[in-house]
Amino acid sequence: MDRYERTLALHRILKSARYPVSLQRLMDELACSRATLYRDIAFLRDALGAPIESEGEGGFRYNEKDAERFELPGLWLNSDELHALLATHQLLDRTGSGVLSSALAPLRGRIESLLAQQAGGKRWPVERVRVIGSYVRQRDEIAFRVVASAVLERKRLAFDYLARSTNERTHRTVSPQRLTHYRDNWYLDAWDQDREALRSFSVDRIQHARVQDEAARDLPDAELDQHLASSYGIFSGAPKANATILFSAKAARWVADEHWHSKQEGRFLPDGRYQLKIPYSNAKELLMDVLRYGADAEIVEPESLRQQARTLLQLALSAYER
Incomplete structure (x- = not known):
C-alpha cells in the first residue's frame, strides 16, 4: 500500500485501539518495515497533529483525552x-x-x-460535488418495490412487460436473479420460466408486478456472469463476435482512458490512432456508443457490423437532405 493508504490505516488502528498497539502488529497490518512505520508515525503526529503517545516497547496509542476529537484533516476518501x-x-x-x-x-x-x-x-x-445522471427514465416506485422484494425474498415474479423494441405487451413469469443499476436505470436479470432462458428487463417497463408463492430458481453466479456480463453493454448472451474499432488520434485521448468492457483490448497505432477490440452479442448499444464519436470512429470488422453502421449513418444523413 502507498503512504496515503498506510496513514489512513494507521489512524484507524490507533483510533479504535483501547490499548497500546505493538510495533510488530502495526508492521504486519501495514505491510511495511520498522523504518517506514516510524516515518509514518512521525508524519501522522507532527504533520497532521495526531495525539499519538509512545508506550516504549509497548507500542503506540492515541491520547485518551484527545482521541475522540481528532480526525484526519481534509479528504481521506479515495x-x-x-x-x-x-x-x-x-x-x-x-x-x-x-x-x-x-x-x-x-x-x-x-x-x-x-x-x-x-x-x-x-x-x-x-x-x-455532483453525480449527474444521464437518460434517467421515469419508473413506477411501487413496481420497483415489488421487483426488489422478489429479488431479495427469492420468490418468483409475474408481470406484464411492454418492450420498447417491439412496443408489444407480453406476460412473463420469472425467477429473479439480480437487480442491476446500469447507466442510471434499473434492470431485472431473471430466468424466464416460459422461454427457459435468462433475460434482462427494464424495470420502468414492468407493469402489474406480483410476487408469487413459489420459490425462485437460483442459478450459479458463474452462469449469470457468463450470460449477462460477457458481452458488451446491458444486452445478455454469449459473445457472437468481436468488434474492432479505430478512433482518430484526437478521440484516442478520451477512448484510451475509458472502460468499455472487462475483456476489451486496446492499443495505440504508430500514427496516433487507437484500436479497440470488444466482444458483443447484440450490436444495438455498441453502435450507439461508437456513432456518438461521429467521424472520429470507424468500425473495421466484422463486416456485418460495419454495414449496420453505414446504414445508420446514411439514414441519418438522409434526414438532412430534405
Missing part, C-alpha cells in the same frame, strides 16, 4: 469511495417522497454521518 458514497446519497435523493423514502432514510443518515467524519464532524457540503 475517488472510488467518494463516488460510491455520493452516488448512493444522490440515488437515494432521487427516490423522492415515494414508497422507498422512509425505508431508506436511515441509510441516507448513515451516509451523511460517514461524510461528516471526513469533514471533521461538520456537515459535508454534498452540493459541492
Whole structure:
C-alpha cells in the first residue's frame, strides 16, 4: 500500500485501539518495515497533529483525552469511495417522497454521518460535488418495490412487460436473479420460466408486478456472469463476435482512458490512432456508443457490423437532405 493508504490505516488502528498497539502488529497490518512505520508515525503526529503517545516497547496509542476529537484533516476518501458514497446519497435523493423514502432514510443518515467524519464532524457540503445522471427514465416506485422484494425474498415474479423494441405487451413469469443499476436505470436479470432462458428487463417497463408463492430458481453466479456480463453493454448472451474499432488520434485521448468492457483490448497505432477490440452479442448499444464519436470512429470488422453502421449513418444523413 502507498503512504496515503498506510496513514489512513494507521489512524484507524490507533483510533479504535483501547490499548497500546505493538510495533510488530502495526508492521504486519501495514505491510511495511520498522523504518517506514516510524516515518509514518512521525508524519501522522507532527504533520497532521495526531495525539499519538509512545508506550516504549509497548507500542503506540492515541491520547485518551484527545482521541475522540481528532480526525484526519481534509479528504481521506479515495475517488472510488467518494463516488460510491455520493452516488448512493444522490440515488437515494432521487427516490423522492415515494414508497422507498422512509425505508431508506436511515441509510441516507448513515451516509451523511460517514461524510461528516471526513469533514471533521461538520456537515459535508454534498452540493459541492455532483453525480449527474444521464437518460434517467421515469419508473413506477411501487413496481420497483415489488421487483426488489422478489429479488431479495427469492420468490418468483409475474408481470406484464411492454418492450420498447417491439412496443408489444407480453406476460412473463420469472425467477429473479439480480437487480442491476446500469447507466442510471434499473434492470431485472431473471430466468424466464416460459422461454427457459435468462433475460434482462427494464424495470420502468414492468407493469402489474406480483410476487408469487413459489420459490425462485437460483442459478450459479458463474452462469449469470457468463450470460449477462460477457458481452458488451446491458444486452445478455454469449459473445457472437468481436468488434474492432479505430478512433482518430484526437478521440484516442478520451477512448484510451475509458472502460468499455472487462475483456476489451486496446492499443495505440504508430500514427496516433487507437484500436479497440470488444466482444458483443447484440450490436444495438455498441453502435450507439461508437456513432456518438461521429467521424472520429470507424468500425473495421466484422463486416456485418460495419454495414449496420453505414446504414445508420446514411439514414441519418438522409434526414438532412430534405
